[in-house]
Amino acid sequence: MLDIGLISFENQVFRTYLGWTAILVLKIFAAGIYTGLMRFITATFANPEDLMSPKLKVKFDDPNVERVRRAHRNDLENILPFFAIGLLYVLTNPSAWLAINLFRAVGISRIVHTLVYAVVVVPQPSRALAFFVALGATVYMALQVVLSAAF
Amino acid sequence: MLDIGLISFENQVFRTYLGWTAILVLKIFAAGIYTGLMRFITATFANPEDLMSPKLKVKFDDPNVERVRRAHRNDLENILPFFAIGLLYVLTNPSAWLAINLFRAVGISRIVHTLVYAVVVVPQPSRALAFFVALGATVYMALQVVLSAAF
Amino acid sequence: MLDIGLISFENQVFRTYLGWTAILVLKIFAAGIYTGLMRFITATFANPEDLMSPKLKVKFDDPNVERVRRAHRNDLENILPFFAIGLLYVLTNPSAWLAINLFRAVGISRIVHTLVYAVVVVPQPSRALAFFVALGATVYMALQVVLSAAF
Numbered sequence: 001m002l003d004i005g006l007i008s009f010e011n012q013v014f015r016t017y018l019g020w021t022a023i024l025v026l027k028i029f030a031a032g033i034y035t036g037l038m039r040f041i042t043a044t045f046a047n048p049e050d051l052m053s054p055k056l057k058v059k060f061d062d063p064n065v066e067r068v069r070r071a072h073r074n075d076l077e078n079i080l081p082f083f084a085i086g087l088l089y090v091l092t093n094p095s096a097w098l099a100i101n102l103f104r105a106v107g108i109s110r111i112v113h114t115l116v117y118a119v120v121v122v123p124q125p126s127r128a129l130a131f132f133v134a135l136g137a138t139v140y141m142a143l144q145v146v147l148s149a150a151f
Numbered sequence: 152m153l154d155i156g157l158i159s160f161e162n163q164v165f166r167t168y169l170g171w172t173a174i175l176v177l178k179i180f181a182a183g184i185y186t187g188l189m190r191f192i193t194a195t196f197a198n199p200e201d202l203m204s205p206k207l208k209v210k211f212d213d214p215n216v217e218r219v220r221r222a223h224r225n226d227l228e229n230i231l232p233f234f235a236i237g238l239l240y241v242l243t244n245p246s247a248w249l250a251i252n253l254f255r256a257v258g259i260s261r262i263v264h265t266l267v268y269a270v271v272v273v274p275q276p277s278r279a280l281a282f283f284v285a286l287g288a289t290v291y292m293a294l295q296v297v298l299s300a301a302f
Numbered sequence: 303m304l305d306i307g308l309i310s311f312e313n314q315v316f317r318t319y320l321g322w323t324a325i326l327v328l329k330i331f332a333a334g335i336y337t338g339l340m341r342f343i344t345a346t347f348a349n350p351e352d353l354m355s356p357k358l359k360v361k362f363d364d365p366n367v368e369r370v371r372r373a374h375r376n377d378l379e380n381i382l383p384f385f386a387i388g389l390l391y392v393l394t395n396p397s398a399w400l401a402i403n404l405f406r407a408v409g410i411s412r413i414v415h416t417l418v419y420a421v422v423v424v425p426q427p428s429r430a431l432a433f434f435v436a437l438g439a440t441v442y443m444a445l446q447v448v449l450s451a452a453f
Contacts, residue, residue, distance in 0.1 A: 007158075007309075007393070009450070018390055019451030022444045025383040029441060032379050046372060049425050070197060076227055076378055077183050081176040083386035084234035088169055091158070123200050139180060142173040148160070149170030158309075221348060227378055228334050232327040235385035239320055242309070274351050290331060293324040299311070300321030 006090055013099045014090050020107035021086065024079050027111055031072040034118065038065045071118035075110065078131070082106055082138045089141040092148040102137045109133040157241055164250045165241050171258035172237065175230050178262055182223040185269065189216045222269035226261070229282070233257055233289045240292040243299040253288045260284040308392055315401045316392050322409035323388065326381050329413055333374040336420065340367045373420035377412065380433070384408055384440045391443040394450040404439045411435040 007014055038044070044062035045051050051058070086103065113130035116122035158165055189195070195213035196202050202209070237254065264281035267273035309316055340346070346364035347353050353360070388405065415432035418424035 015451050018393075018447055021386055021390060022447035022451065025387045025444045026441065026448075028379065028383050029437060029444075032437075047369070047419075047423075049423060049429075067198070072379065073224075073375075076231075076382070077179065077223065080227070080231050080378075080382050080386075081179050081234075083383075084172055084231075085176045088172060091169075117198075121198075121200060127200075135180060135183075139177065142176045142180075145169055145173035146177075149166050149173065218349070224375075227382075228330065228374065231378070231382050232330050232385075235323055235382075236327045239323060242320075268349075272349075272351055278351075286331060286334075290328065293327045293331075296320055296324035297328075300317050300324065 006093055011090070013094065013096050013103075016100045016103045017086050017090050020103045021083055023107055024082070024110060027114065028072070028075045028079060031068065031075055031114060031118070035065065035068045035072060038062075038068050067121075068118045071114050074113070074117070074131070078134055078138070079106075079110055082134070082141075085138060085142050085145060088145045092144055094144065102141060105137045106134045109137075157244055162241070164245065164247050164254075167251045167254045168237050168241050171254045172234055174258055175233070175261060178265065179223070179226045179230060182219065182226055182265060182269070186216065186219045186223060189213075189219050218272075219269045222265050225264070225268070225282070229285055229289070230257075230261055233285070233292075236289060236293050236296060239296045243295055245295065253292060256288045257285045260288075308395055313392070315396065315398050315405075318402045318405045319388050319392050322405045323385055325409055326384070326412060329416065330374070330377045330381060333370065333377055333416060333420070337367065337370045337374060340364075340370050369423075370420045373416050376415070376419070376433070380436055380440070381408075381412055384436070384443075387440060387444050387447060390447045394446055396446065404443060407439045408436045411439075 005011070009015055039046075039050075042062045042064055043052075043056055044059045044065045045056065046058055046060060048058055086106075089099065089102075109130045113127060113134065116126045116130060156162070160166055190197075190201075193213045193215055194203075194207055195210045195216045196207065197209055197211060199209060237257075240250065240253075260281045264278060264285065267277045267281060307313070311317055341348075341352075344364045344366055345354070345358055346361045346367045347358065348360055348362060350360060388408075391401065391404075411432045415429060415436065418428045418432060
C-alpha cells in the first residue's frame with residue numbers, strides 16, 4: 001500500500017508538498033520579522049535589554065504588534081500541523097490532482113490569511129474564509145491518514 | 152542500522168505513529184475551533200473587525216477563552232515536537248511493543264490533558280500527570296534518537 | 303535527483319540533522335520545565351486549580367515567568383519550522399560540509415538564544431545575533447528546497 005518511492009522528486013505530489021512547505025516556512029518567518037519591524041516602528045519592546053533609549057519602557061499592549069503576534073501564533077497552530085500531516089498524506093498515495101490542489105489551497109489560503117489579518121486589515125469574513133479553507137484541507141488529509149492507518 | 156523500509160504500512164510501529172499523529176493533528180485543530188466557539192459564547196473578540204455588534208469592544212481577558220488558549224499553546228509546545236521526534240524514533244528501529252505503547256501513551260495523555268484542562272476542569276494533579284506522561288514518553292524517544300545519531 | 307537512500311544512518315548529513323533535531327526537542331521541553339519551575343519560584347499560577355495555597359491568586363504578569371514564556375514561544379516560531387525544512391533539505395542532497403555546519407549553526411545558536419534570553423540575561427545584540435544566525439541558516443535551507451521543488 002505504502003511505497004517509499006512516493007518520497008521522490010519524480011512524484012509531483014511530493015514535489016508540490018515540498019515546495020509549499022518551504023514557502024510556508026518562509027511565510028512564518030516573515031511574520032516573525034514583521035513583528036520585529038512593528039516593534040521598532042511603534043517602539044514597543046517586551047524586554048528591558050531591547051530598549052533603544054533610556055526614555056523607553058517595556059510595553060506589551062501595542063495593538064499593531066499584538067495583531068501581528070496573533071497572526072503569527074495562528075500560523076503555528078495551523079501551518080505546523082500541516083507540515084507533519086502533509087508528508088504522511090503523501091505516503092498514503094492520494095490522487096495526484098486532489099493532493100496537489102489541497103496543498104495549493106493550504107499554501108495560498110494561509111498567505112491570504114496573513115495578508116488580510118496583519119498587513120492590510122480586510123473586513124470579515126475574508127480572514128475566516130482563508131482560515132477555514134486551509135483548515136478544511138488539512139483536516140481532510142488528517143482523516144485520510146487516520147483511515148489509511150486503520151485499514 | 153537504519154532501514155528505510157521501516158517507513159511502511161507493513162511496519163506496525165510506523166502505522167501506530169501515523170495514526171496517532173493524525174489524531175493529534177485533529178485534536179490540536181479541535182482546540183482551535185473550541186477557542187473560536189468560546190469567543191462567540193463569551194463575546195470575547197481580539198480584533199475590531201471580528202465584533203458582531205457595534206456595542207461590543209475588543210476584549211483579551213475572558214478567563215474561559217484564556218484557559219482554552221493556554222491548553223492550545225501547551226499542545227503546540229508538546230505535541231508538535233512529538234511529530235518530528237516520533238518519526239525519527241521509528242527510524243531507529245525500536246522494539247515494536249515499547250514504541251507502540253509510547254505512541255499510545257502520548258496520544259491518550261495529550262487528549263486527557265485537553266479534557267481536564269479546558270473541557271471539564273479536574274483538580275490537580277490530573278493535568279500534571281497527563282502532561283508528564285506525554286513529556287516522559289517523548290523525552291525517552293528523543294534520547295534514543297540522540298544515542299542512535301551518536302553511535 | 304532525490305535519493306531516498308539519503309534517509310540513512312550511513313548519510314552523515316541525515317545523522318547530523320537527526321542528532322540536532324533530538325537535542326532541540328529536549329531544549330524546547332527544557333524551556334517548558336523551566337517555565338514551570340519559575341511559576342513555583344515566583345508563585346505565579348495561571349489557573350485556580352494550580353494554586354498551592356488558598357492565600358494565592360492567579361497571576362499573569364510576573365516578569366520572570368513571562369520572559370521564559372517569550373523565549374519558549376520564540377522556540378516554537380523558529381525551531382519547529384526547522385524540523386520540517388531540515389528533513390526536506392537533507393532530501394535535496396546538499397553538500398555535506400555545508401549542510402552539517404548549517405545544522406550545527408541552528409542547534410548551537412538556538413541553545414545560545416535561550417541561555418542569553420531566559421537563563422542569564424546578556425545585553426543585546428547577543429540575543430539578536432543568536433536569533434539571526436539560526437534564522438539565516440533555516441531560510442537558506444528553505445530557499446534550497448523551494449529551488450529543488452521548482453526545477
